[in-house]
Amino acid sequence: xxxxxxxxxxxxxxxxxxxxxxxxxxxxxxxxxxxxxxxxxxxxxxxxxxxxxxxxxxxxxxxxxxxxxxxxxxxxxxxxxxxxxxxxxxxxxxxxxxxxxxxxxxxxxxxxxxxxxxxxxxxxxxxxxxxxxxxxxxxxxxxxxxxxxxxxxxxxxxxxxxxxxxxxxxxxxxxxxxxxxxxxxxxxxxxxxxxxxxxxxxxxxxxxxxxxxxxxxxxxxxxxxxxxxxxxxxxxxxxxxxxxxxxxxxxxxxxxxxxxxxxxxxxxxxxxxxxxxxxxxxxxxxxxxxxxxxxxxxxxxxxxxxxxxxxxxxxxxxxxxxxxxxxxxxxxxxxxxxxxxxxxxxxxxxxxxxxxxxxxxxxxxxxxxxxxxxxxxxxxxxxxxxxxxxxxxxxxxxxxxxxxxxxxxxxxxxxxxxxxxxxxxxxxxxxxxxxxxxxxxxxxxxxxxxxxxxxxxxxxxxxxxxxxxxxxxxxxxxxxxxxxxxxxxxxxxxxxxxxxxxxxxxxxxxx
Amino acid sequence: xxxxxxxxxxxxxxxxxxxxxxxxxxxxxxxxxxxxxxxxxxxxxxxxxxxxxxxxxxxxxxxxxxxxxxxxxxxxxxxxxxxxxxxxxxxxxxxxxxxxxxxxxxxxxxxxxxxxxxxxxxxxxxxxxxxxxxxxxxxxxxxxxxxxxxxxxxxxxxxxxxxxxxxxxxxxxxxxxxxxxxxxxxxxxxxxxxxxxxxxxxxxxxxxxxxxxxxxxxxxxxxxxxxxxxxxxxxxxxxxxxxxxxxxxxxxxxxxxxxxxxxxxxxxxxxxxxxxxxxxxxxxxxxxxxxxxxxxxxxxxxxxxxxxxxxxxxxxxxxxxxxxxxxxxxxxxxxxxxxxxxxxxxxxxxxxxxxxxxxxxxxxxxxxxxxxxxxxxxxxxxxxxxxxxxxxxxxxxxxxxxxxxx
Numbered sequence: 001x002x003x004x005x006x007x008x009x010x011x012x013x014x015x016x017x018x019x020x021x022x023x024x025x026x027x028x029x030x031x032x033x034x035x036x037x038x039x040x041x042x043x044x045x046x047x048x049x050x051x052x053x054x055x056x057x058x059x060x061x062x063x064x065x066x067x068x069x070x071x072x073x074x075x076x077x078x079x080x081x082x083x084x085x086x087x088x089x090x091x092x093x094x095x096x097x098x099x100x101x102x103x104x105x106x107x108x109x110x111x112x113x114x115x116x117x118x119x120x121x122x123x124x125x126x127x128x129x130x131x132x133x134x135x136x137x138x139x140x141x142x143x144x145x146x147x148x149x150x151x152x153x154x155x156x157x158x159x160x161x162x163x164x165x166x167x168x169x170x171x172x173x174x175x176x177x178x179x180x181x182x183x184x185x186x187x188x189x190x191x192x193x194x195x196x197x198x199x200x201x202x203x204x205x206x207x208x209x210x211x212x213x214x215x216x217x218x219x220x221x222x223x224x225x226x227x228x229x230x231x232x233x234x235x236x237x238x239x240x241x242x243x244x245x246x247x248x249x250x251x252x253x254x255x256x257x258x259x260x261x262x263x264x265x266x267x268x269x270x271x272x273x274x275x276x277x278x279x280x281x282x283x284x285x286x287x288x289x290x291x292x293x294x295x296x297x298x299x300x301x302x303x304x305x306x307x308x309x310x311x312x313x314x315x316x317x318x319x320x321x322x323x324x325x326x327x328x329x330x331x332x333x334x335x336x337x338x339x340x341x342x343x344x345x346x347x348x349x350x351x352x353x354x355x356x357x358x359x360x361x362x363x364x365x366x367x368x369x370x371x372x373x374x375x376x377x378x379x380x381x382x383x384x385x386x387x388x389x390x391x392x393x394x395x396x397x398x399x400x401x402x403x404x405x406x407x408x409x410x411x412x413x414x415x416x417x418x419x420x421x422x423x424x425x426x427x428x429x430x431x432x433x434x435x436x437x438x439x440x441x442x443x444x445x446x447x448x449x450x451x452x453x454x455x456x457x458x459x460x461x462x463x464x465x466x467x468x469x470x471x472x473x474x475x476x477x478x479x480x481x482x483x484x485x486x487x488x489x490x491x492x493x494x495x496x497x498x499x500x501x502x503x504x505x506x507x508x509x510x511x
Numbered sequence: 512x513x514x515x516x517x518x519x520x521x522x523x524x525x526x527x528x529x530x531x532x533x534x535x536x537x538x539x540x541x542x543x544x545x546x547x548x549x550x551x552x553x554x555x556x557x558x559x560x561x562x563x564x565x566x567x568x569x570x571x572x573x574x575x576x577x578x579x580x581x582x583x584x585x586x587x588x589x590x591x592x593x594x595x596x597x598x599x600x601x602x603x604x605x606x607x608x609x610x611x612x613x614x615x616x617x618x619x620x621x622x623x624x625x626x627x628x629x630x631x632x633x634x635x636x637x638x639x640x641x642x643x644x645x646x647x648x649x650x651x652x653x654x655x656x657x658x659x660x661x662x663x664x665x666x667x668x669x670x671x672x673x674x675x676x677x678x679x680x681x682x683x684x685x686x687x688x689x690x691x692x693x694x695x696x697x698x699x700x701x702x703x704x705x706x707x708x709x710x711x712x713x714x715x716x717x718x719x720x721x722x723x724x725x726x727x728x729x730x731x732x733x734x735x736x737x738x739x740x741x742x743x744x745x746x747x748x749x750x751x752x753x754x755x756x757x758x759x760x761x762x763x764x765x766x767x768x769x770x771x772x773x774x775x776x777x778x779x780x781x782x783x784x785x786x787x788x789x790x791x792x793x794x795x796x797x798x799x800x801x802x803x804x805x806x807x808x809x810x811x812x813x814x815x816x817x818x819x820x821x822x823x824x825x826x827x828x829x830x831x832x833x834x835x836x837x838x839x840x841x842x843x844x845x846x847x848x849x850x851x852x853x854x855x856x857x858x859x860x861x862x863x864x865x866x867x868x869x870x871x872x873x874x875x876x877x878x879x880x881x882x883x884x885x886x887x888x889x890x891x892x893x894x895x896x897x898x899x900x901x902x903x904x905x906x907x908x909x910x911x912x913x914x915x916x917x
Contacts, residue, residue: 313804338806352804355797357864366794367805369787376787381731420805 003064004029004163004194010049010061019045020059021219027163027211032185032195034205036236037215038467038496043198046215047165051085052078065163082162086152086169094141099123101140102155126154130184146177153184164188165196168298170204182208200297202233202504214239237500249472250444252451256475257288259326260459261428266320268308278304278315280483286428286459291450293474293491294463295499301483302463303347306430310344311337324427338367343426345417347433347463349410353417356406360398361387363405363416367424390419394449411442418449428459435469447473467496479503537740539858539873540747546877550884557887558880561762564755569680569834571879572768573598573827577846578853578871579779580820585854586783587816588796588863589638589645593630593652594824594850598843599660601627601828606669606838609676616676624825630656631821632814639813653847661840670837680833682767684709703764710756714749721745768830775823780868792816797864852899853878856906860914877902 005027012020020042027033037043049059052072063070065081072078075085092101099119108122109115123136132150140148149169156164166185170178178201185195185208199205205212206226214221214236221239224231268279279301286292294302307314309322311334322331324341331337337344346352354363364387365372372383387401394415398408405416414434421429431450435443450473454460464470470477470491477494479487479502487502550558557563577594584591605623608614614622630652637648671677686703687693695701722745728735735741759765783789794802795809803809827846832838857874859866878899885895 310804334803335806335808344804346801346804351798352800355794355801355864357797357860358794362790362794366790366802366807369790373787378785378787378790380785381727384731424806 002029003027004066005050006062006064007046007050008062008064010046010059010063012045012049012054012059019218020049021217023061023215023218023220025213025220026223027194027196030189030192030194031210032189032197032208034209034212035196035198035215036200036202036205036212037240038465041215041240042218043215044167045218047085047167047196047198050078051075051083051165079159082160083165084156084159084161084163085165086149086156086167088168090145090148090152092140092148092151095139097137097139098127098134098143098151098154099136101151102126102158104155106159122158123154126157129157130154131180144177146173146180149173149177149181150184153181161193163194163196165198167198168200169197170199170201178204202236205236206231206233212236216240233504234497234501237497237504240496240500249469250448250451252455254289254475255455256290257457259285260288260290260324261286262321262323263309264321264323266305266309266322267318268304268315269317271315274316278483279308282320282480282483282485284461284478284485286461288457288459289454290476291454291460291462291474293470293477294461294480295467295470295477295503296465296480297503298465300480300503302480303432304483305480306344306432306461306463309337310334310342310430313344338424338426341425341427342430343367343421343424343428344430345421345432345434347436349413349417353420354405354413357404359402359404360391360396360408360416361401364390364401364419364423367420371423371425386423387419390423394419395445409442411445414442414446415449418446422453426458428461429453430461430463432463433465434462435464435466443469467499470494470499471496536858536867536870537744539856539870539877540744543873543877543880544747546884547880550880550887554884554887558884559758561758563883563887564758565762565766567876567879567883568759568766568769568772570883571875572680572766572772573830574846574849574853574879575772575872575875576775576830577820577823577827577850578857578875579775579868580816580823581850581854582779582783582857582859582866582868582871583792583816584645584820585851585859585861586796586863586866587792587813588799589813589816590851591634591645591649591817591820592847592851593634593649593656594820594827595843595846595848596653596656596660597627597630597821597824598828598831598846599838599840600630600656600663601825602832602838602842603660603663603669603840605829606672606832607663609672610669616673619676620679620829623829624822627821627823627825627828628818629821631818631824634821635814635817638817639810645817657844660842664838664840666840668837668839670832670835672833672836677833677836678767679771680766680768680830681836683764684767684770686764700761703760703762706760706764707756709765710753710760713756714752717752718745718749771826771830776868776872783868788812788815793864795863849878850875852903856903858910860910861907874906 003026005025007023007025010020010023011018023042023046025046035043035046045054048054050063052075055073056071063072065083070078070081093104096104102123103119107114108118120136127134127136130150130153132147132154134143134147140151143151153164169181173181182204185197188195197205197209209226211223211225212231213223216239224235262285264283266279266282267277270276270278282305284292294305296302304314308318309331311331312318313334322329329340331340331342350356355366361383365383369378372379372386384401390396391398391401396408396412396415396419398412405413408416434450435446450460450462462470462474471494474491476488476490477499478485479489479499481503486505487499489498547558581591581594601623604626605619608619608622609616634648634652637643638645684705686705688695688701688703693702693704721741725735725741756765783793791802791807791812794805795807795812799809828843831842835842853875854866854871855861855874856877857866857870857872859871881899881902882895885898890898
């Protein structure tokens with residue numbers, strides 16, 4: 001079989017951080033090629049390089065597609081060549097019909113006048129091909145997520161797809177829909193359409209893939225040919241997570257005290273879809289001085305859980321009990337949660353953590369303005385002292401406390417957010433992806449801060465998609481999947497394989 | 512060696528960042544002085560004639576007063592298009608009470624302010640708790656209250672008012688000469704010494720307090736502006752205060768409304784820079800979600816900014832009515848545009864979170880000087896609109912360009 005695509009020696013940096021290192025990928029014509037790896041391994045980045053989201057010149061290496069070197073400078077270039085990518089977050093316009101969505105930007109007709117009859121006729125054909133029985137005039141918003149996925153695929157077919165890339169296509173689908181989708185991929189294979197599928201669901205991959213390429217830390221680990229050897233999920237997991245972990249995490253002396261914080265039978269419904277439970281009865285406890293991790297894949301409900309506990313910042317019909325030091329506390333609003341001693345450091349520091357138009361000083365004191373004010377009047381001298389204390393303590397690299405936070409690097413921004421919550425003097429901190437997108441050195445410093453806080457007897461809850469990070473800094477790890485805690489283990493006994501296997505078990509597979 | 516250069520370059524960087532963050536304020540002030548100089552020359556000295564300066568203040572005070580409220584509304588991430596109509600409506604209600612119902616003005620004044628506050632509260636409810644875009648709510652308010660004003664007045668001018676009420680706008684502060692002191696001789700123009708004295712005291716107070724603060728900050732090793740800048744800025748402000756008071760003292764003294772405006776400007780400077788509530792409004796406008804997650808009650812705060820705007824619009828309604836000595840169906844027409852333009856020229860960011868009281872005051876006077884100067888020059892009202900539009904666009908473009916660059 002000929003190679004339809006070869007990516008040779010692809011490297012990509014993001015302001016000094018290496019996202020991809022010399023990645024090689026060969027896709028054979030007409031196969032289904034799976035790409036596996038942990039969150040942050042570089043799968044999506046690689047696909048963005050391929051599709052031209054990151055234009056030629058912003059990465060090193062060569063892309064050879066259908067025998068020619070290609071230099072895509074935008075998505076339209078790669079689409080023109082029949083390379084279509086379907087992202088995890090679907091890119092459909094909810095209030096337009098199926099036909100309108102399928103031909104959006106690719107309208108049938110002449111001189112900008114749309115030939116609707118033709119568009120609907122072709123849409124019907126495409127929907128028949130993907131096995132979706134809906135009128136072409138149905139609005140996207142009225143379709144379930146599985147059907148929307150099929151519309152995306154129909155849209156790809158309308159663009160004369162030769163290489164179809166699916167990023168986590170079944171992540172939000174139920175089993176029946178997933179099955180249908182996978183069968184569709186097999187049908188496409190018979191028709192000669194090549195597919196690349198990125199997925200965490202290893203059971204699905206082993207079912208349909210002809211080859212599997214595994215990425216880790218931005219590099220290719222290996223490519224497995226499924227025709228040559230029998231593939232077990234165990235084998236894939238080992239390849240995905242196997243890495244050495246010396247000294248990436250500061251040491252600490254653990255002194256764990258009595259139970260400090262507990263959440264019991266926590267249930268949350270989706271904010272828009274009443275009745276759809278997102279968090280399905282979670283129990284969690286943290287002891288003083290303990291660092292507890294919550295592991296899970298994207299969409300497991302970790303952030304939703306944390307935000308719903310923090311003053312119901314997420315969801316509706318929240319039920320369950322929260323206790324601090326054995327006493328039930330009221331966390332029904334963010335103000336009450338803060339007053340009760342909770343702090344939540346958000347996953348998305350730019351849009352949820354910082355006021356970027358303001359300087360370091362104003363951001364640090366925002367969650368505890370009464371702490372620097374008397375009768376509502378701010379003592380600017382005290383405020384500056386506070387800001388300077390945190391800049392020194394957390395080693396925030398800045399010319400001064402009046403620096404606007406928008407001008408800081410990711411690591412320093414994260415330290416400002418941490419400062420804000422430290423100044424609020426919480427007893428329990430929930431850190432959601434505390435080191436996402438920051439460099440290794442800054443990560444180490446953040447871990448050291450976490451250790452300090454634990455040593456002061458605070459309870460820390462860390463949510464992270466990097467399992468190695470959880471293993472490195474936590475005392476105990478909860479494994480979350482689809483709104484439930486499906487496992488709990490002391491970090492000393494945990495391993496990435498064990499966590500992965502706990503998650504995978506939920507999909508009916510024994511690793 | 513490196514130890515020696517380190518603090519110096521850090522200080523230089525701090526200075527540079529100080530320059531960058533304050534450049535706009537200085538630039539705005541310099542632009543105002545330039546445009547005043549330009550019109551002073553073009554009008555052959557009429558612009559800064561004492562009578563005209565008095566007029567300039569009477570014409571712009573209510574714009575400045577409303578711009579203070581609009582600052583908080585826009586910084587908080589909203590807009591209020593209804594203020595012009597509130598001016599008309601509150602003026603009409605107050606006039607009707609005084610003229611038809613014979614209610615004494617000391618009772619009408621607080622009632623009018625409360626009415627303004629209630630209107631703001633009503634609109635604030637829809638915006639803050641109903642989550643309806645402020646543009647739509649206040650556009651509706653603009654139509655509703657303009658219509659109600661027309662219905663109430665039925666095309667009539669309602670007036671005149673008692674002398675005491677007129678004094679809100681048309682009155683001047685008491686002078687020594689009112690008690691027979693420092694009276695000018697026959698044929699000589701009266702010089703109003705109390706007004707000059709207030710100017711001197713004001714300028715001295717400004718220099719004294721800012722110097723003390725500057726020294727204290729420096730002693731505490733806080734970041735301060737370079738001395739040259741500090742001195743120049745204060746000198747310019749002192750000269751402006753003294754100059755204005757001198758000019759006004761040559762006419763009829765300080766108008767009452769200038770005192771009202773001055774007190775409010777000081778109050779809102781304090782609120783925006785020194786209080787927790789001010790800080791929270793800025794945080795909310797800068798990033799609503801982050802502010803919420805930091806425990807800021809954004810709904811309540813948004814509601815408050817609209818109530819505040821309503822009260823100030825009510826006050827402006829009284830001032831306008833007092834100045835015209837009648838309520839008219841068209842009073843306050845299109846004031847919202849002048850107020851909003853003053854904010855944007857003054858450096859308030861349309862996307863919220865950024866803006867200063869001093870900038871807004873300068874922005875309002877910028878518009879006022881252009882209006883006044885062009886009127887004196889006899890430039891037609893339509894061309895005036897064109898020029899103001901161009902200036903607004905240019906000011907905001909420069910602003911956006913600077914921000915993107917920095």
